[in-house]
Amino acid sequence: MGSSKVVSLSEAVASVADGANITFGGFAAYFTPLAFVREMIRRGKRGIEMTSVAECWVADYLAGAGVLKRARFSNFMFEGLGRCQNFVRAVERGEIEVEDYSHFAITSRLVAAGFGLPFMPVKSMAGTDLMGRRGFEAEKARPLACPFTGEPVLLVPAVRPDVAVIHLARSDRDGNSQLFGYTAVVEEQARAAQRVIVTTEEVVEDTVIRAQPELTVLPGFLVDAVVEVPFGAHPTGMYRYYDPDFEFMRDYYAASRDPAAFRAHLEEWVLGPGDHWAYLRKVGLRRLLALRSDPGLGIARMHARTVT
Amino acid sequence: MSTNKRKGAANGVTRQEIMAVAAAREIRNSEVAFIGTGLPMVAAYLAKATHAPDAVLVFESGIVGAKPKELATGVGDLRLLVGCVKSTGLYYALSLLQGGFVDIGFLGAAEVDQYGNLNSTAIGDYRRPTVRLPGSGGANDIGSLARRLVIMVPHERRRLVPRVQYLTTPGFLDGPGARERAGLRGEGPTRVITDLAVLDFDPASKRMRLATVHPGVTVEEVEARTGFPLLRAPRVGETPLPSAGEVRLLRERIDPEGIYIGGKG
Secondary structure, X not given: OOXXXXXXXXXXXXXXXXXXXXXXXXXXXXXXXXXXXHHHHHXXXXXXXEEXXXXXXXXXXXXXXXXXEEEEEOOOEEOOOEEOHXXXXXXXXXXXXXXXXXXXXXXXXXXXXXXXXXXXXXXXXOOOHHHHOOOOOOOOOEEEEOOOOOOEEEEEEOOOOXXXXXXXXXXXXXXXXXXXXXXXXXXXXXXXXXXXXXXXXXXXXXXXXXXXXXXXXXXXXXXXXXXXXXOOOOOOEEOOOEOOOHHHHHHHHHHHOOHHHHHHHHHHHHHOOOOHHHHHHHHOHHXXXXXXXXXXXXXXXXHOOOOO | OOOOOOOOOHHHOOHHHHHHHHHHOOOOOOOEEEOOOOHHHHHHHHHHHOOOOOOEEEEOOOEEOOOOOOOOOOOOOHHHHOOOOEEOEHHHHHHHHHOOOOOEEEEOOOEEOOOOOEEOOEEEOOOOEEEEOOOOEOHHHHHHHOOEEEEEOOOOOOOEOOOXXXXXXXXXXXXXXXXXXXXXXXXXXXXXXXXXXXXXXXXXXXXXXEEEEOOOOOHHHHHHOOOOXXXXXXXXXXXXXXXHHHHHHHHHHXXXXXXXXXXXX
């Protein structure tokens, strides 16, 4: 075992440069590294570029705090709530540049980087404005006839983000990291990025990892730093740990409709509490415990009326 | 259960219920269906509870073979994970589309044109839009690669437009042969289900045509609320009303709060 990769949240965030191209883990309202994002906002990061699939909470927080400069992505939407208000407002004002892809195509760009290939062929996006209309990329996609069969394919170039920031369930000090449930894009994101920061619900002994190796999504050699942040995805949920805090999300969404109200929300929930522990104290023990997963079901009992 | 606010169609059945039932009937038993949030999810649950118990539901988050018992808030909802047959990643789930394993997908959009092309990206200039929409997500992949695509939208002139302002998801692009030239797979869109009618596409011109109107809706009303000249099928019939059993399943089991099927306004 090498030396411990465990660092503090503030150290990890300080290691990310302004202007960095970051790919964040998570999916929709789940396992999103929001403790990290809140710390980025506290530290006044600027000019961040996202290489993204559907990490709507990251995009909207960073857009609302003025941290996000551009995004290549496929979909930002708060399902059940609506469009990401901070993000779309900034795009409509011309403050954030965008480049649109389909889920499969942007993921394929990450796969190409992780596989050590200059591009990947895909069979979607062809014939549409996703292929033909550019945002900020010099070149987005190129049609090609397969050299073997002549079949038309579309090539999308590899994208190698500076950093991947991924929130997972548990990690050991070497960075071997596990996740329960679906994995969205985290394996592709980690292999594409030049540096990988894992924030984790809990740091465990490596014997815990080795007892269930099938849960490992990132072997430690891919991971550069590990940060222990319990409830680090709040208000998004973490399968087998806690459910999304839908009440918090509704309050956030209401505030995000108006820039001044959102500044107040950021002041109250991000800038006011000086660190992650102060944030959790503010959310409160009663609320956090109510979100906790039932050990048998993997989700919170309050959201499990008819599942069993 | 309050029914006094249910409106819009015969026998107190809502038009959303007619849409959900029409969509459910598109899923055949044992098919693999790629499902999003909203009415398509309601339709998929209904199909599984009725004629298609062995349909396999795939969600882009990486959830395969879900057997959900209550409506999820989104395609990543942990309640879809409980009891599914495979939990994997997005790349795997979308590779199923490209690999040709997915029979049917469902999509909504802000704009649909007469060739069944969809816009879910932007209204106005792409780089400086009037309205920035959520973006493709898996929509383009589904429209490019699923064997059949079913489109579900409210029937409005501003939504059924001659030409989409941004072509996010391919229908038949600019007409016959265009999908083949672009290398796309699948038959393309086969149905458009709205709150007024069910439409399909003329086999020769690939242009949208009226197939059936919902009970209580006239052909003229549908044409007036369509932003392009609508073809008519040789015989325009009436969309079948949901059965009492289907309505009961929708209201009591699948969407008891009326989130997507309406009626609880």
